[in-house]
Amino acid sequence: MLRELSEHGSPIQRERALSALVESGQFRGVRQELADFSTRPSFREPGAAKQRVICHADYQTRLPGRKCRGEGDPPTGDAAVDEAYDGSGATFDLYRDIYERNSIDDRGMVLSSTVHYGSGFDNAFWNGKQMTYGDGDEDLPEEERLFNRFTIAIDIIGHELTHGVVQYEAGLVYRDQPGALNEHFADVFGILVKQRTLNQTASESDWVIGAGLFTENVNAKGIRSMKEPGTAYNDPRLGKDSQPGHMRDIYTGSQDNGGVHINSGIPNRAFYIAALDIGGYAWDKAGWIWYLTLRDKLGTTSDFEDGARETYKVAGDRFGVGSLEQKAVRKGWKEVGIEIIEEAPKPQPPEPPGCGAGAPDFIRSFFIPAP
Template sequence: MHKYSHINCFVPPHILKNIATKGTESQRSLAIDTIKVSARMSGQRQALAEFAAATFRVAVGGKDRIVYDARNGSSLPGTAVRREGEAAVSDVAVNEAYDGSGITYDLFNDMYQRNSIDGNGMRLDSTVHYRQGYDNAFWDGEQMVYGDGDEDLPASERLFNRFTAALDVIAHELTHGVTQFEAKLMYSQQPGALNESMSDVFGSLVKQYKLQQTAAEADWIIGQGLLTENVNGVGIRSMKAPGTAYDDPVLGKDPQPAHMKDYVNTISDNGGVHINSGIPNYAFYVTAVELGGYAWEKAGRIWYITLKDKLTTNSNFQDCANLTYSVAGELFGAGSIEQQAVQKGWLEAGLTVEGGGTTTPSDNGGCLEALLRLLGVAPVKRS
């Protein structure tokens, strides 16, 4: 197996730095990765740190959060109770929303050079204590909203805890905002399930980033800690094994499929957006584990660039499979182990990447040509 990696590139460092600062997102990602790998290979960690500090765009306004308290009402956003830079308060839900949106900002900013939800420093607004007995969290197009679970029922009947209790839920909601500004995936049927899956992917990655877990170490559970001890379940969804997160006499069994052959056709839940997201979730999980290491570095970058630059309102699962495969080729080289991992991920979820046959190293010019293609100056390919 031939592997294309960054160290196969012999692009002069000053050119890489120019691309890293002035290129498009795809170009910058590729250049920055190349510089990082080169620096690591040569043990120049200090150089890497200095480069990162000098190169990465400093956010105009930077991280800016406000947490509001709805005080069990439904008016949004409610009363501001903690602003950026203010000390922790006595209300745990407020602090969870503050810290969770902060670490989510950090992953997108530090790893993907994205300054907040809109890419332009948008303030992160969160409201906690929404309504009474509200066992949910949502993104309303402008902000994140969290309920306290079944706090209005006797303890013995409660199934859900407060929704800020799980970091991946917070990152999930914030990612809905990112999707709204980028791919704008319609919230229905397969585009809606992709919208959901993207939120689960980055939800899980934020949790892994905080815990500094590799793909093999992560639990890949979405919503761990949301279910009370009255429920037989570990969370709301499992990206590693869709359909196994809970099996309970009251809640029933987790209905998520992991494979296209089990796709659920329904009109409920906007066409099963929270059910069929299990399929792309599983594709991401397989890809990430296949690649090993920290999932946000390679698999996450491929999915992020796809969300940002490739997917559109009506994209379906097959589109996403083809596009992530294409992006993996752009970032890491055609036929690279990264591209093969993406292909395997989707195949195990029942989707064959179209145009994704056996690409041999001789079919392309490798990393340098990929870089030139991104820059739009690739030489014309000889037939």
């Protein structure tokens, strides 16, 4: 999307898209030094309390910036600050109240966010330690704006924080199908944060990631559609949504780290179908199946077939072999072209001594990174 905009947008739009791509490209080479890093937490603390810190970057690119709101502080009146605060709280609550998880690392990690990052920065990212959000085009005249601020959509906040959960659990490498699964899990729990905040059942949700992010100047309903991959946007400046919804259309090129943001449409649709068939609140049964799979069953190089097989097994373990829930999971994967074959999972490479397998090699950004 940013690549298309860098070629087909107005001069200022091209400049900003290129800047975001360069920024993402620089981040890709950054290795995060995470103290006492472990992909599988060795203990869990009951009764976890939220700890949020929101910082203001003052339109610079140095992190974290100056603190402007802490846990329990009243609203500031700055929409980006308060949305980041509320969205990180809603994400924390989903993981704690539903999945019994104590923050991102399951050890009570402080949820740190920086807003107003850079000038005209059209992206949001998780860097292994914190969330960062750009303001989009809110400094431009209204008729020239394409992007609103990136905190405007609560599912984007849930998405970014879930990259942290993936980092501390399966540690899915950010390339090809494992990377697409990484993006998929971020979308799943991002949409569940949104649905829970709105008190929506699976049938009531729009299943759109990033609704509200685009201005009325763009022909788009959001960044991705989990219900109908490939239909989220179609705009002469941004291009057309290229996500496939079936394995027959899977992207096999080298851009986007082998299609991590593109091919995530396939497992996204599988989850949508399973959740719809199960019915009720998707964060309940379907969410539990996907969470336990992420937490306990997948490894760094797991692919779509691994994800399908393990979600199917978890559904049987939790709700019973042959249960409605297990049948719904099988149906979801089958409808996107993945038949579940019950066999032993492929061996995962050993973790290097003293280093978690999920330590990120680069930042996970919301949009397609630079090639």
